[in-house]
Amino acid sequence: MLKIERLSKQYKNGFFALRDISFTVNEGDFVAILGSSGAGKSTLIRCINRLVEPTSGAIYWREENVLQYNSRELRQFRRQAGMIFQNFFLIERMSVLKNVLVGRFGTLPLSRILSGRFSENDIKEAYAALHTVGMDSFASRRVADLSGGQRQRVAIARALVQHPRFILGDEPVASLDPVTAKNVMDLLHDIRHRDSITMIINLHSVELAKAYATRIIGIAGGHVVFDGSPGQLNDNILRTIYVPDENTTEDPSGTTGSCKGAIVYN
Numbered sequence: 595m596l597k598i599e600r601l602s603k604q605y606k607n608g609f610f611a612l613r614d615i616s617f618t619v620n621e622g623d624f625v626a627i628l629g630s631s632g633a634g635k636s637t638l639i640r641c642i643n644r645l646v647e648p649t650s651g652a653i654y655w656r657e658e659n660v661l662q663y664n665s666r667e668l669r670q671f672r673r674q675a676g677m678i679f680q681n682f683f684l685i686e687r688m689s690v691l692k693n694v695l696v697g698r699f700g701t702l703p704l705s706r707i708l709s710g711r712f713s714e715n716d717i718k719e720a721y722a723a724l725h726t727v728g729m730d731s732f733a734s735r736r737v738a739d740l741s742g743g744q745r746q747r748v749a750i751a752r753a754l755v756q757h758p759r760f761i762l763g764d765e766p767v768a769s770l771d772p773v774t775a776k777n778v779m780d781l782l783h784d785i786r787h788r789d790s791i792t793m794i795i796n797l798h799s800v801e802l803a804k805a806y807a808t809r810i811i812g813i814a815g816g817h818v819v820f821d822g823s824p825g826q827l828n829d830n831i832l833r834t835i836y837v838p839d840e841n842t843t844e845d846p847s848g849t850t851g852s853c854k855g856a857i858v859y860n
């Protein structure tokens with residue numbers, strides 16, 4: 595459904611964060627992207643929906659090159675690509691329900707959302723998404739009053755309300771405690787099964803990737819160094835993915851990314 599072909603990203607300072615990345619995502623896959631801090635995972639996820647503009651290569655979605663889309667076509671494509679982030683990107687002072695409605699009106703100005711003019715159907719859809727993530731009873735609460743796990747559920751509902759074909763996750767469980775992280779991963783797993791939504795998710799935890807992914811893509815230094823099933827992920831491959839460099843401090847167990855990521859996000 596999504597074919598990434600020789601994708602590269604060079605940032606303005608000349609640094610190549612991605613080099614010649616190629617892989618295909620099949621409908622229904624749960625793809626976990628693993629790699630050390632700085633490997634290029636976020637850049638890759640954000641290149642897929644062009645939040646970061648790739649430098650070269652192609653991204654094919656249903657035979658069309660996403661990189662050639664005009665702004666209207668790109669907006670339509672983005673509606674099919676729900677996005678969830680480590681830091682949720684919710685509007686703190688607004689209610690849970692309104693935050694979910696932001697997903698419904700992804701392309702409308704914020705003033706329209708703040709004015710609260712929503713159709714009955716939009717509100718019904720938002721409640722249905724909140725029900726899916728187990729947050730319907732929180733609809734009128736302010737996001738500022740929620741825990742991290744609850745916020746990520748709301749963010750997932752905001753993605754679901756746009757009826758995406760796939761969800762891009764940029765380390766969506768990295769700031770959650772292990773139990774909450776597992777609950778959110780369970781939720782993504784259930785949504786994938788129930789609604790046939792393909793998942794492409796950056797993860798720092800090898801254990802979570804092995805437990806939930808149907809496919810793992812390992813990135814090191816902006817290159818794909820592994821593309822296979824969780825069962826194929828042995829210690830040698832993990833050493834290739836989590837290749838130490840002078841800027842990172844490796845976890846000797848090889849089960850998480852480096853310490854640099856935690857520092858960056860704290």
Ligand SMILES: Nc1ncnc2c1ncn2[C@@H]1O[C@H](COP(=O)(O)OP(=O)(O)OP(=O)(O)O)[C@@H](O)[C@H]1O
Nearest residue numbers: 605607609611630631632633634635636637638855
């Ligand atoms: N705007 C930018 N300009 C220059 N370099 C950048 C920019 N954004 C990211 N980079 C660099 O590109 C590389 C890849 O960054 P990216 O955030 O994609 O890595 P990551 O694998 O997601 O890391 P982490 O796990 O720490 O989030 C890093 O070396 C980073 O410093």
